[in-house]
Amino acid sequence: MKLTRTALLLTALFSTVASLPVMAADIKIGVTEALTGGAAQYGVPIRNGFQLAADEINAKGGVNGNKIQLVIEDEQGKKEEGINVFKKLIFQDKVLMIFGPTLSNSMFAAGPVANAAKTVAFGTSNTANGITDIGPYIFRNSVMESDVLPVTVATAVKHYKVKQVAVIYGNDDAFTKSGYDVFKKVLEEQKIPVTTTETYVKGDVDFKAQLTKIKGTNPDAVVCSCLAEEAANIMLQARGLGIKAPFIGGNGFNSPKLFEISKLAGEGTFVGSPWSNANPAPANKNFVAAYQKKYGGEPNQFAAQAYDAMYVAAAALKDVKLSGDLAADREALKNALPKVSIEGATGPFKFRPAKTKDGKPGGWDADQKPFIYQVQGGKFTLYTGK
Amino acid sequence: MEWFNDFWSTYSTLVFTVGVHMLLALSIWLTLSCGLLSLANAAFMGIGAYVSALLTLNAGWAFPTVLLAGGIAPALVALVIGAPVLRLSGVYLAMATLAFGEVVRITVLNLDITGGPEGLNGIPLATEGWHIALLLLLAFYGLARLRRSKVGRAFEAIKEDEIAARLMGINVNRYKLLAFVLGGFIAGIAGALNAHFTFFISPREYGFEPAVDILTMAVLGGTGSLVGPALGAGILTLLPELLRFLHDFRSLVNGAVLVLVVLFLPKGIWEPRRIRAFFRKGGQA
Amino acid sequence: MLEQQLLNALTLGSVYALFALGFTLVFGVLAVINLSHGAVFMVGSYVALALVTQLDAPLWAAMLGAALASGGLGLLVDVLILKPLRVRNAPHLIPMIATIGVAIMVTSSSQGLFGAEIRRFPEETLPAADFMVGAVHVRVLEIAIVAIAFLLMAVLFITLKRTQLGRALRAIAESPKAAYLMGINVEGLFHVTSFVAAALGGIAGVLIGLDFNAITPQMGQPILHKGIAVIILGGMGDIRGALIGGLFLGFAEVISKAYLSSQMGDAVAFGLLFLILLVRPSGLFGRVLERKA
Numbered sequence: 023m024k025l026t027r028t029a030l031l032l033t034a035l036f037s038t039v040a041s042l043p044v045m046a047a048d049i050k051i052g053v054t055e056a057l058t059g060g061a062a063q064y065g066v067p068i069r070n071g072f073q074l075a076a077d078e079i080n081a082k083g084g085v086n087g088n089k090i091q092l093v094i095e096d097e098q099g100k101k102e103e104g105i106n107v108f109k110k111l112i113f114q115d116k117v118l119m120i121f122g123p124t125l126s127n128s129m130f131a132a133g134p135v136a137n138a139a140k141t142v143a144f145g146t147s148n149t150a151n152g153i154t155d156i157g158p159y160i161f162r163n164s165v166m167e168s169d170v171l172p173v174t175v176a177t178a179v180k181h182y183k184v185k186q187v188a189v190i191y192g193n194d195d196a197f198t199k200s201g202y203d204v205f206k207k208v209l210e211e212q213k214i215p216v217t218t219t220e221t222y223v224k225g226d227v228d229f230k231a232q233l234t235k236i237k238g239t240n241p242d243a244v245v246c247s248c249l250a251e252e253a254a255n256i257m258l259q260a261r262g263l264g265i266k267a268p269f270i271g272g273n274g275f276n277s278p279k280l281f282e283i284s285k286l287a288g289e290g291t292f293v294g295s296p297w298s299n300a301n302p303a304p305a306n307k308n309f310v311a312a313y314q315k316k317y318g319g320e321p322n323q324f325a326a327q328a329y330d331a332m333y334v335a336a337a338a339l340k341d342v343k344l345s346g347d348l349a350a351d352r353e354a355l356k357n358a359l360p361k362v363s364i365e366g367a368t369g370p371f372k373f374r375p376a377k378t379k380d381g382k383p384g385g386w387d388a389d390q391k392p393f394i395y396q397v398q399g400g401k402f403t404l405y406t407g408k
Numbered sequence: 409m410e411w412f413n414d415f416w417s418t419y420s421t422l423v424f425t426v427g428v429h430m431l432l433a434l435s436i437w438l439t440l441s442c443g444l445l446s447l448a449n450a451a452f453m454g455i456g457a458y459v460s461a462l463l464t465l466n467a468g469w470a471f472p473t474v475l476l477a478g479g480i481a482p483a484l485v486a487l488v489i490g491a492p493v494l495r496l497s498g499v500y501l502a503m504a505t506l507a508f509g510e511v512v513r514i515t516v517l518n519l520d521i522t523g524g525p526e527g528l529n530g531i532p533l534a535t536e537g538w539h540i541a542l543l544l545l546l547a548f549y550g551l552a553r554l555r556r557s558k559v560g561r562a563f564e565a566i567k568e569d570e571i572a573a574r575l576m577g578i579n580v581n582r583y584k585l586l587a588f589v590l591g592g593f594i595a596g597i598a599g600a601l602n603a604h605f606t607f608f609i610s611p612r613e614y615g616f617e618p619a620v621d622i623l624t625m626a627v628l629g630g631t632g633s634l635v636g637p638a639l640g641a642g643i644l645t646l647l648p649e650l651l652r653f654l655h656d657f658r659s660l661v662n663g664a665v666l667v668l669v670v671l672f673l674p675k676g677i678w679e680p681r682r683i684r685a686f687f688r689k690g691g692q693a
Numbered sequence: 694m695l696e697q698q699l700l701n702a703l704t705l706g707s708v709y710a711l712f713a714l715g716f717t718l719v720f721g722v723l724a725v726i727n728l729s730h731g732a733v734f735m736v737g738s739y740v741a742l743a744l745v746t747q748l749d750a751p752l753w754a755a756m757l758g759a760a761l762a763s764g765g766l767g768l769l770v771d772v773l774i775l776k777p778l779r780v781r782n783a784p785h786l787i788p789m790i791a792t793i794g795v796a797i798m799v800t801s802s803s804q805g806l807f808g809a810e811i812r813r814f815p816e817e818t819l820p821a822a823d824f825m826v827g828a829v830h831v832r833v834l835e836i837a838i839v840a841i842a843f844l845l846m847a848v849l850f851i852t853l854k855r856t857q858l859g860r861a862l863r864a865i866a867e868s869p870k871a872a873y874l875m876g877i878n879v880e881g882l883f884h885v886t887s888f889v890a891a892a893l894g895g896i897a898g899v900l901i902g903l904d905f906n907a908i909t910p911q912m913g914q915p916i917l918h919k920g921i922a923v924i925i926l927g928g929m930g931d932i933r934g935a936l937i938g939g940l941f942l943g944f945a946e947v948i949s950k951a952y953l954s955s956q957m958g959d960a961v962a963f964g965l966l967f968l969i970l971l972v973r974p975s976g977l978f979g980r981v982l983e984r985k986a
Binding site: 102112 | 417525527606607608611612658
């Protein structure tokens, strides 16, 4: 029954394709981000990044003449919502692929749904370990901390002649906790003693107790796996307590917010990141200018990665002959994505196959070289080694 | 059947969630029916979810036994903390159970076996629609029987006037403990079911907000009967989905509905007497 | 080191106390656990921020504006929601749930209006002056927070103890019905209390927003949890208890972070709360305050 119908449909399609000039159609792409709730501070810039890129692509005539149509849904940073929205996009809106969700937690819940439905789920902000273990339909262009931090730490240690460090991180957040785990490993590997390890929880605004303790151990640098806003506060309060040691930051540092709040408290900080607004590459300059024009504020790393992800998808779609058979098109897109390499706002980008724990075929991680930045005059400046 | 397949593949998780929330609302109804305002149900749900998920992932137990363990574990915890905690009443009990919930959440956050803040992922899909339907029916049937039994009458007496109930020779402490432990059992099962269709659990899902959400469901629907909590759970779970088009202001409506119901439907939405009265009046007009 | 930690504890404790003042006042007089107090606190921060950034208002004016706006919101909640519930004689659980609804409404409309991202006051709002006392770094703002917390508490306390208004409020706290029969304008005083409590919450919001540089629509939630702990520790509805409970919690948290492990901060706070409730349900310093609704 089903077979015959599909066959009929296919025949109908082929005959149309054969007889008519190629019709421009909309390519439906789902965007699932946390647009309300606590994670909205990441979800909203991410959505902006997608929107900006899609508008640019459409203004230039779309992909092979097809316009990109975004179906944007709010997942509120909750796992059930993530699953619900994924299912709605996959089965009801019948999108070709899905971007998002915002948090790694939501991806752990919703990713298996997309993978089972053989639909690409493309995360732009999920850095947790094991995300791409979910299966071959899971992609991400968010760079994992394990690729960035070894370089950051080694550079900073050399620059400041660091002998010992103190560590502070948020221990109830998957993002900052997994960043800490990587830091811990890197510090062990590079044989740098840790004077003390301090934690805080989400929503904390007072870090003075931990910082006072850190001050007492006299570290040469403070390693910090924190989100930008918390990091800014930590820096301000550290300087308020008279801590002079420089900071070494993780991926979460990479936001203009860091300086909006901390001003000059973060001088000398070392950060490694796939993106910075200081990156002089033309693709990035265009992105920053266009974002500011459209949204009236500075973009952040999350917006940049979303923006690039849309161009990655567009590049893959260029190579996909859309047949109109949703399952086949989704499959074709999944096969086309790994071959993409672009020069984006975050620099040169390509995918690499994920190494899964149990040897099953996994998804695709970002293969990108981090830039190392040092903070000077309240700005990220590319570190040149002097 | 075609439309049903489409509907089911899109909305099955939502339907599952409604079922789990109904179980949770019933679990808090049980303690409320005994006059106890306990907010520990989210923590019990969390204990059930973690115990069951760990058994599935590490021990490879069969799903029914996993579910049972997910119910028994929080029931045991309830048994242990019940005796001291249930001496408190009213707001103090609410706050003590809330604090207990925080302690559970922070413990889970700092353990290695629970994955800390990163939670547990890769939990296989084991929950099916009929599991939830069956357990929900069992809960309904069991609680309805309980209400009409000696136990139910004792609960009612304690709720109305604890001192009088004590004077009547009712062992108040024991009945309170029973309600508390049974509530924990049901909440634990709900947590175990939830863990096995969402692939992932993390400590954040069992904190303060969910505790309050569960209470809200029961009160919104009305605690006078078993239908009320279930109805409240259904409404509060579906409402956000129906309000999707409101985007940023979606939760605003959620809050407003809560306030309006509290203001204008004092006994909750499900109040048979009022509904009958409404239709009688409607019939006359 | 210890001196610095003690100062940290004193500031943190004062922050908690500042928040808990209004929270406990409402409970003492209206017998309502007002879970919208965190949202009211957040509104205070945003209003002051808007006044400073949009109208270039001086800080004192911004703080006044925040107090008025938050107070107005509190009054509105009392008139529109809590009063009808009082008239109906609803059980105490019901107003609490209504205030949850209010908190959700206020938080989500703030997010719609101001956006989700973290804001801070412009740097020049308050000079970041600091000085050293021995080995201890002291910031002027910290001193201000501690002073304001103590001052407000003292004012409230004296008002309650020494004035006609205070006597009337205490009479209501004992029994609204008896107070009414004594000719006290109970409803009027409920409104006044709601306004004052919310205004205090707004002021707390501004000060904490200034000190911690993190103004978000969600900022009221974590401190609400701590506020609950504080008023239980201090004895619910007890003005002195808010300060004592706040300081106690502040010290417990800082000391456990400093000398045990920073992972223990919250566990200590809530574990302590749990234990204290079991041993002394009326709070560490409170007297038993029971009233039938």
